[in-house]
Every structure is written in structure tokens, then in C-alpha cells.
Amino acid sequence: MPRRWQALRRGTAVGAGTAKGGGHGGASVGAVPSDLPTPAEILAAPKVLLHDHLDGGVRPETVVDLARLHGYAELPTTDPEILAQWFTEQAWSGSLERYLEPFSHTVGVMQTADALERVAAECAEDLRADGVVLAEVRFAPELHTEQGLELDDVVAAVLRGFAAVGGIRVGTLVTAMRHAARSVEIAELALRWRDRGVVGFDIAGAEAGHPPTRHLDAFQLLHRENAHFTIHAGEAFGLPSIWEALQWCGADRLGHGVRIVDDVTADPVTGEVRLGRLAAYVRDTRVPLEMCPTSNVQTGAAASIAEHPVGLLRRLRFRVTVNTDNRLMSGVSLSSEFAACAQAFAWTWEDLRRLTLNAVKSTFCDFEERVRIMNDVIKPWYADHAAA
Numbered sequence: 001m002p003r004r005w006q007a008l009r010r011g012t013a014v015g016a017g018t019a020k021g022g023g024h025g026g027a028s029v030g031a032v033p034s035d036l037p038t039p040a041e042i043l044a045a046p047k048v049l050l051h052d053h054l055d056g057g058v059r060p061e062t063v064v065d066l067a068r069l070h071g072y073a074e075l076p077t078t079d080p081e082i083l084a085q086w087f088t089e090q091a092w093s094g095s096l097e098r099y100l101e102p103f104s105h106t107v108g109v110m111q112t113a114d115a116l117e118r119v120a121a122e123c124a125e126d127l128r129a130d131g132v133v134l135a136e137v138r139f140a141p142e143l144h145t146e147q148g149l150e151l152d153d154v155v156a157a158v159l160r161g162f163a164a165v166g167g168i169r170v171g172t173l174v175t176a177m178r179h180a181a182r183s184v185e186i187a188e189l190a191l192r193w194r195d196r197g198v199v200g201f202d203i204a205g206a207e208a209g210h211p212p213t214r215h216l217d218a219f220q221l222l223h224r225e226n227a228h229f230t231i232h233a234g235e236a237f238g239l240p241s242i243w244e245a246l247q248w249c250g251a252d253r254l255g256h257g258v259r260i261v262d263d264v265t266a267d268p269v270t271g272e273v274r275l276g277r278l279a280a281y282v283r284d285t286r287v288p289l290e291m292c293p294t295s296n297v298q299t300g301a302a303a304s305i306a307e308h309p310v311g312l313l314r315r316l317r318f319r320v321t322v323n324t325d326n327r328l329m330s331g332v333s334l335s336s337e338f339a340a341c342a343q344a345f346a347w348t349w350e351d352l353r354r355l356t357l358n359a360v361k362s363t364f365c366d367f368e369e370r371v372r373i374m375n376d377v378i379k380p381w382y383a384d385h386a387a388a
């Protein structure tokens with residue numbers, strides 16, 4: 001079952017008592033922070049999110065509402081609470097292919113400009129309420145044209161939704177579906193909107209049988225235009241997918257990348273950890289890994305949170321980031337993912353600070369904005385609140 005941060009108990013460590021108290025708005029934590037963060041403290045901390053799907057984070061009430069407004073009759077139930085439960089149950093499927101099935105319903109109700117704008121605005125509101133100060137949210141425009149919207153209409157509607165919400169910076173990633181053949185067209189779309197809120201490109205969908213090199217033309221176009229992109233790789237398929245994404249396609253970041261751990265071995269006698277050449281390349285060149293622990297457990301990419309490679313990769317000093325993937329389907333928030341990992345791996349405030357800095361350094365958003373958020377928001381908050 002998904003670990004929800006509400007269900008996690010407060011850390012048991014005795015407070016280190018070195019925090020200065022601060023006075024940061026919204027941090028009504030009261031108790032002196034210990035070096036083991038509690039769920040409430042994690043919620044208050046400023047966070048950066050790099051991997052979140054718009055169609056995977058729709059509010060269940062909104063799915064029901066939009067289905068009614070637009071005559072979408074395919075939902076399994078019109079009770080938002082039961083629907084939310086249904087989505088998370090479907091997500092515990094054990095395979096990426098089955099995990100992706102329920103997205104037909106969220107995508108099904110996101111076919112008009114009004115619906116897209118509303119879902120985007122609510123997404124920004126929900127992330128802000130979770131303490132996210134900078135987010136990159138991705139979606140595949142080609143999935144939202146069933147009722148006649150043009151690709152540009154889809155992007156414009158989503159950008160309007162994000163722009164309507166203050167107090168959080170949301171950058172948009174435009175995704176192409178890896179089983180389809182529209183990636184060049186979608187890359188051109190990303191370039192057309194690059195100065196108006198679109199900060200990067202991605203490919204997503206079933207990974208096995210759909211290697212990233214199929215979309216080489218799109219990636220080469222983006223390279224020539226000095227644009228940024230990430231690739232879902234090393235989630236449902238192993239090292240060859242990661243290798244292609246990096247060394248053939250030139251990805252700036254890896255979506256998940258969890259299987260890079262297949263290239264990490266421990267000596268059976270000495271226990272010494274050794275990195276293969278690909279793993280060493282990923283670590284040494286600081287390739288950001290957009291890890292999504294609960295989602296990976298649901299699709300079978302990891303056996304449990306405790307056994308998820310994010311703990312090991314963090315210890316080995318890979319550039320790890322923690323992300324949500326699909327908040328509705330996985331029943332998570334960024335705070336809940338951090339809380340689940342903090343509990344599983346005994347992560348301290350120093351771990352959370354570093355993971356947050358990893359994320360802000362790896363964003364595709366404007367450089368000045370990135371530096372401002374790092375220096376004016378994240379570093380001061382941790383200096384004030386987190387015992388080192």
C-alpha cells in the first residue's frame with residue numbers, strides 16, 4: 001500500500017536544538033526540529049519538483065466535474081473519493097504498461113482549452129500548498145487533440161493555467177509519446193513556445209520496445225537549437241535504454257534512471273562498491289536522476305521504498321532528485337515521498353537540503369530564477385530551520 005505522510009509517525013530522535021527558529025512564513029512547526037525531519041517539517045520546507053505529469057495529478061473531484069461538463073461517460077464511478085481509490089489501486093499493477101491504462105480517463109476529460117487551463121491552475125495550487133516553490137510539469141499535447149484542439153491551443157491553455165497562480169514558479173515540459181511518430185513535430189512545438197513558459201522536452205510512454213534512438217531526429221533538432229530535454233529511461237527497461245538516452249540522444253537528465261543500479265556491484269568479499277563505466281559516467285558528469293520512488297514500486301521497478309535504489313545512489317553521491325511522477329495515481333505528494341524516503345533511509349535535514357539543491361541546480365528553468373530561488377529561498381530556509 002502507498003505510504004502516506006499523514007500515517008508516518010514523527011521522528012524519534014532527540015532534537016539537536018541547534019535551529020534558530022527563523023520565522024519563515026508558513027512554517028508553523030512549533031517543535032524544535034531534530035536532525036530527522038518529520039512529515040510536518042518536510043511539508044513546510046521549500047521544495048523543488050522536476051518530474052510530475054499533468055494528467056497524473058488531476059484532482060479526483062475535477063475529473064468527475066469535467067466528465068459531467070463534457071459528457072465523458074467512461075469513468076468507473078462518479079464518486080470522487082471512490083475514484084481516487086480506484087486510481088491508486090490500478091496503479092499497483094506491477095508493470096508500466098498496466099500502470100499507464102487509467103490515464104485514458106484523465107486525458108479523456110482534458111480535451112478542451114477550459115479543462116486544460118483549469119487542471120493546470122489546480123496543479124500549480126496543489127503543488128504550492130505542498131511547499132513546492134519551483135516545479136516542472138510535463139504533458140503530451142498530442143493526447144489532447146481528440147476534440148479538435150490544435151497542438152498550439154493545448155500548450156497555450158496549459159500555460160495560461162500555470163501563469164494564473166502566484167507564489168510558485170512552474171516551468172512546462174512538452175512530452176512526445178515514444179510509441180508514436182510525432183516527436184519531431186512535438187520538439188518543434190516545444191521550440192515555438194520556449195520563450196513563453198515551455199522550458200524543455202521529454203519522451204514518455206511504454207519503454208520496452210520503444211528505445212529513445214527512435215526519436216533521434218527530435219533530439220538532434222533540440223540540440224542544434226540549444227534546447228533542454230530529459231528522457232524517461234531506465235524505468236521499465238535497463239542499462240541499454242539509459243545508455244542510448246545519454247550517449248546517442250544526449251539527454252540532459254534521466255526520467256527515473258533507476259536501473260542505473262544494475263551497473264553498480266558490491267565485491268562479495270570486501271563489500272566494496274564498484275561502478276561500471278556507465279554508472280560512473282552518470283555520477284561523475286552529474287547527470288540528474290529524476291527518481292520517483294512510489295511510482296517505481298507500483299510499476300515493479302523497485303520492490304519497496306526501503307529497497308529502492310534512491311538510498312544507495314544518494315549515498316554514492318549521484319545527483320539524485322526526489323519526485324512525484326503521478327500524484328493522483330500514486331496517492332502521493334512531494335512531501336509524502338520525501339517523508340517516506342526519510343523514514344526508510346534515515347535521511348537527515350542535510351540529505352533533504354542536498355536533494356533540494358540537486359533539484360534546483362538541475363532545473364531547465366531560467367538561470368537567474370534558479371539562482372534566486374536557491375540563494376533567496378532554499379538556502380536561508382535551511383540555515384534557519386534545519387539542524388545540520
Ligand SMILES: [Zn+2]
Pocket residue numbers: 051053204232255325
Ligand atoms: Zn514519468
